[in-house]
Amino acid sequence: MKKKVKKVSKKLIKSKKTHKKDISKPSKKNIQKKQVISPKILRKKKIVIGNWKENPATSEDVKNIISGVKSVVKDLKKTDIILCAPHAFISQVSSSFSKNLNKNVSVGAQDLSVKKGGSFTGEVSGTMIRSVGATYVIIGHSERRAVGETDEIVNTKLLLALQSDLKPIVCVGESVRDDQGEYLSYIKNQIKSALNGMSPKYADKIIIAYEPIWAVGSKEMQTVSPYEMHQMSIFIKKYLIEILGLAPATMVPVVYGGSVTAENAAAIVGEGEADGVLVGRESLDLIKFKQLLKNVDLVK
Ligand code: PEP
Numbered sequence: 001m002k003k004k005v006k007k008v009s010k011k012l013i014k015s016k017k018t019h020k021k022d023i024s025k026p027s028k029k030n031i032q033k034k035q036v037i038s039p040k041i042l043r044k045k046k047i048v049i050g051n052w053k054e055n056p057a058t059s060e061d062v063k064n065i066i067s068g069v070k071s072v073v074k075d076l077k078k079t080d081i082i083l084c085a086p087h088a089f090i091s092q093v094s095s096s097f098s099k100n101l102n103k104n105v106s107v108g109a110q111d112l113s114v115k116k117g118g119s120f121t122g123e124v125s126g127t128m129i130r131s132v133g134a135t136y137v138i139i140g141h142s143e144r145r146a147v148g149e150t151d152e153i154v155n156t157k158l159l160l161a162l163q164s165d166l167k168p169i170v171c172v173g174e175s176v177r178d179d180q181g182e183y184l185s186y187i188k189n190q191i192k193s194a195l196n197g198m199s200p201k202y203a204d205k206i207i208i209a210y211e212p213i214w215a216v217g218s219k220e221m222q223t224v225s226p227y228e229m230h231q232m233s234i235f236i237k238k239y240l241i242e243i244l245g246l247a248p249a250t251m252v253p254v255v256y257g258g259s260v261t262a263e264n265a266a267a268i269v270g271e272g273e274a275d276g277v278l279v280g281r282e283s284l285d286l287i288k289f290k291q292l293l294k295n296v297d298l299v300k
Contacts, residue, residue, distance in 0.1 A: 094133025215258025
């Protein structure tokens with residue numbers, strides 16, 4: 001496995017030293033680079049990711065969700081939507097949104113194969129996913145980690161996704177919060193190993209989704225408080241600066257996921273300063289999801 005990871009990451013690996021040198025020397029070239037970077041740093045748009053999981057049951061149901069989402073997207077001024085559908089529906093979702101009229105809607109997958117192709121029955125490669133219209137892919141969701149996905153697999157998938165021109169949405173999160181703050185090191189390690197071997201030049205292609213396991217799918221709809229999300233967002237962004245360098249790190253959105261609802265989403269992106277939210281269950285309830293999108297869009 002290790003050998004394969006190395007092979008996959010070969011193209012993506014660039015010396016961090018070189019990158020740091022690029023942005024610290026005040027040459028003409030570097031000044032131009034900063035000008036290109038700055039609009040992304042000032043990105044005001046929030047991201048709402050819908051994770052449909054193993055839903056809905058039929059292609060007919062997908063049609064209903066699409067028409068519901070379509071009825072609200074045109075009114076959204078400051079929100080980008082990423083709909084992460086099961087592999088079977090990616091093509092349908094992708095072809096239902098016009099590339100010109102619905103620029104704020106993208107399609108994502110929920111996973112990709114750890115292999116590029118071959119005799120791996122049931123697997124779907126990044127290239128296949130990209131070729132049917134998805135531009136994003138969730139990697140390392142807690143529901144996949146729960147069935148055996150290791151940090152090493154998450155890393156291989158991230159590098160393969162980038163090679164396939166897919167933007168990875170990397171999920172990290174602790175199962176419990178301890179008073180000593182051990183969970184912070186746990187999250188750091190998850191990020192460190194997920195991004196292992198990735199050149200900082202790919203920073204503008206990734207999204208980090210902070211999804212505490214105790215909040216994902218919680219029956220009591222338990223979430224972090226906006227204050228806790230703000231703290232976590234600062235913590236993750238500071239760590240990204242450490243491993244990627246300042247300019248690349250500022251391009252990485254950090255979103256929150258775990259029992260997000262129409263009621264709590266605005267506070268999480270407002271006071272909580274999350275760059276967006278990852279929504280599971282409520283992304284399938286059209287009335288609630290439409291309200292959630294409107295509420296997030298109203299956040300200043
Ligand atoms: C998820 O699917 O990642 C998720 C956060 O689910 P839910 O919003 O239902 O907790």
